[in-house]
Amino acid sequence: xxxxxxxxxxxxxxxxxxxxxxxxxxxxxxxxxxxxxxxxxxxxxxxxxxxxxxxxxxxxxxxxxxxxxxxxxxxxxxxxxxxxxxxxxxxxxxxxxxxxxxxxxxxxxxxxxxxxxxxxxxxxxxxxxxxxxxxxxxxxxxxxxxxxxxxxxxxxxxxxxxxxxxxxxxxxxxxxxxxxxxxxxxxxxxxxxxxxxxxxxxxxxxxxxxxxxxxxxxxxxxxxxxxxxxxxxxxxxxxxxxxxxxxxxxxxxxxxxxxxxxxxxxxxxxxxxxxxxxxxxxxxxxxxxxxxxxxxxxxxxxxxxxxxxxxxxxxxxxxxxxxxxxxxxxxxxxxxxxxxxxxx
Numbered sequence: 246x247x248x249x250x251x252x253x254x255x256x257x258x259x260x261x262x263x264x265x266x267x268x269x270x271x272x273x274x275x276x277x278x279x280x281x282x283x284x285x286x287x288x289x290x291x292x293x294x295x296x297x298x299x300x301x302x303x304x305x306x307x308x309x310x311x312x313x314x315x316x317x318x319x320x321x322x323x324x325x326x327x328x329x330x331x332x333x334x335x336x337x338x339x340x341x342x343x344x345x346x347x348x349x350x351x352x353x354x355x356x357x358x359x360x361x362x363x364x365x366x367x368x369x370x371x372x373x374x375x376x377x378x379x380x381x382x383x384x385x386x387x388x389x390x391x392x393x394x395x396x397x398x399x400x401x402x403x404x405x406x407x408x409x410x411x412x413x414x415x416x417x418x419x420x421x422x423x424x425x426x427x428x429x430x431x432x433x434x435x436x437x438x439x440x441x442x443x444x445x446x447x448x449x450x451x452x453x454x455x456x457x458x459x460x461x462x463x464x465x466x467x468x469x470x471x472x473x474x475x476x477x478x479x480x481x482x483x484x485x486x487x488x489x490x491x492x493x494x495x496x497x498x499x500x501x502x503x504x505x506x507x508x509x510x511x512x513x514x515x516x517x518x519x520x521x522x523x524x525x526x527x528x529x530x531x532x533x534x535x536x537x538x539x540x541x542x543x544x545x546x547x548x549x550x551x552x553x554x555x556x557x558x559x560x561x562x563x564x565x566x567x568x569x570x571x572x573x574x575x576x577x578x579x580x581x582x583x584x585x586x587x588x589x
Contacts, residue, residue: 246261246262246263246264246265246369246370246371247259247260247261247262247369247370247565247566247589248260248261248262248302248368248369248370249302249303249304249368249369249565249566249568249569249587250262250299250300250301250302251290251297251299251300251301251302251303252299252300253299254290254291254292254299255290255291255576256299256569257568257569257572258569259565259566259568262302262369264370264371265371265372265373267313267315267373268373269315269375270315270316270317270318271315271317271318271375271376271377272315272318272373272374272375272376273311273313273314273315273318273321273327273373273374273376273379274311274312274313274314274371274372274373275309275310275311275312275327275329275367275371275372275373275374276309276310276311276312276370276371277307277308277309277367277369277370277371277372277589278307278308278309278310278388278588278589279307279308279309279387279388279389279391279392279562279586279587279588280304280306280307280366280367280368280392280565280586280587280588280589281306281307281392281393281395281396281559281584281585281586281587282304282306282568282571282572282575282584282585282586282587283304283305283306283395283396284421284422284423284513285512286303286304286305286356286572287572287575287576288513289303290572290576291576294515295359295360296357296358296359297356297357297358298358298359298363299358301356301357301358301363301365301366302356302365302366302367302368302369303356303366303368304355304356304366304367304368304369304587305331305354305355305356305357305366305367305395306331306367306392306393306394306395306396307328307329307367307372307391307392307395308326308327308328308329308382308388308391308392308394309326309327309367309372309388310324310325310326310327311323311324311325311327312371315376317376318376319376320376320379321376321379321381325381326381326382326388326391327374327379327380327381327382328379328380328382328391328392328394328395328541328545329355329374329378329379329380330378330380330395330398330537330541331354331355331356331378331395331536331537332346332347332349332352332353332354332378332536332537333352333353333354333355333364333375333378334346334347334349334351334352334377334378335349335350335351335352336349336377338350338351344538344539345538346538346539347402347535347536347537347538348535348538354536355367355372356368368565368568368587368589369565369589370589380394380541380542380545382545383545383546383548383549384549385549386545386548386549389559389562389586389588390548390555390556391545391548392586393548393555393558393559393584394541394544394545394548395537396422396423396426396584397426397430397540397544397547397548397553397555398537398540398541398544399423399426399510399534399536399537400423400426400427400429400430400510401430401537401540401543401544402534402535402536402537402538402540403423403427403485403487403508403510403534404427404430404431404434404485404508405540406508406532406534407483407506407508407530407532408434409431409434409435409437409482409483410435410482411435411436411437412435412436412437413435413437413482413483414437414438414439414440414475414476414481414482415431415435415437415438415439415440415481415482415483415484415485416439416440416441416442416472416481416483416484416485416497416500417431417439417440417441417442417452417457417484417485417487418442418443418463418484418485418486418487418488418493418494418496418497418500419442419443419486419487419488419493419511420441420442420443420445420448420449420451420452420457420460420487421448421487421488421583422558422583422584423487423510423511424441424443424452424485424487424488425448425451425452425455425558425583426555426558427485427487427510428441428452428455428456428457429455429456429553429554430553431456432455432456432457433547433552433553438458438459438475438476439456439457439458439459440457440458440459440460440461440472440475440481441453441457441459441460441461442460442461442462442463442468442493442496442497442500443460443461443462443463444462444463444464445581446462447581448581449461449462451583454557455557455558459471459475463492463493463496468496468500469499469500472500476502479502480500480501480502480505481500481501481502481505482501482502482504482505482506483501483505483506483508484497484498484500484501484505484506484507484508485497485507485508485510486507486508486509486510486511487510487511488511488513489509489510489511489512489513489514489517490511490513490514490517491514491517491518491519493511494507494509494511494517494519495518495519495520498519498520498523498524498529499523501527501529502527503527503528503529504527504528504529504530505529505530506529506530506531506532507529507530507531507532508532508533508534509531509532509533509534510534558583558584559583559584559585559586560580560581560582560583560584560585561582561585561586562585562586562588563585563586563587563588564587564588564589565587565588565589567587568587571585571587
């Protein structure tokens with residue numbers, strides 16, 4: 246089969262590689278119909294994360310058609326249209342037994358090659374997927390839309406860990422893809438003011454288009470005063486941080502009220518500088534959010550019912566063979582791209 250292989254950092258090549266063969270009776274062989282480029286793939290492109298060690302086939306957000314099933318697969322058949330979770334959990338560790346599959350002690354992620362394991366992904370014509378992470382596609386949902394289910398699930402999981410109350414004001418720091426999906430989902434949940442905090446002017450405009458009530462620049466010296474005016478001086482009970490670096494996390498902590506919660510879903514840097522005294526003396530709760538844990542059915546239904554439109558977040562659909570071109574554009578932050586979907 247043809248696959249897009251990271252042969253060295255910042256270098257992708259289309260190569261002919263062996264077509265995968267079923268390794269377990271619980272696996273299926275999926276012909277990939279759409280595979281979107283995740284921000285984590287872009288951040289791993291240059292080796293900075295240590296989680297995309299060459300050679301590796303990256304990619305974990307996708308959809309396709311089942312072409313072969315293992316002997317123990319019971320809920321899926323050849324020809325089914327499917328999407329899949331990116332996290333391959335073991336099902337037997339203590340966390341899995343509690344239903345905390347995203348925290349599995351033996352978890353692997355499609356398209357990740359790190360010091361602990363190598364797991365090829367879906368930037369290819371075919372991929373092996375475990376039945377336990379498969380989901381049927383609703384009728385009418387395109388493969389390209391379905392390739393957005395994984396990031397939508399990430400956003401939904403972050404909200405599930407700290408949900409706004411009806412009428413509560415809330416902020417989202419970072420209006421990249423995950424931040425925008427958080428905003429879209431929040432707009433279906435609260436009648437309060439949704440505030441987007443984003444440096445880029447075009448992304449602030451996008452945030453307003455897709456559900457934010459207010460969009461502010463974190464560099465604005467009047468930021469705190471403006472948020473104070475919106476909240477009648479109370480500041481925010483809940484802030485979602487969707488970048489994962491010191492400056493935006495500090496912004497989120499600054500905006501949250503005493504006793505409030507900051508949900509950390511961004512993850513582009515392994516360490517940050519934390520204003521510890523501000524967190525401790527104001528009893529601020531920092532809630533990490535990892536991957537997805539059961540949100541797929543919800544986001545797929547919302548997408549099928551047109552309550553969650555993701556089409557306006559897809560910047561480009563391109564052939565897989567053009568993958569390097571679009572990786573370079575995303576890496577260099579060209580054209581203000583949000584999501585690029587590659588089609589084998």
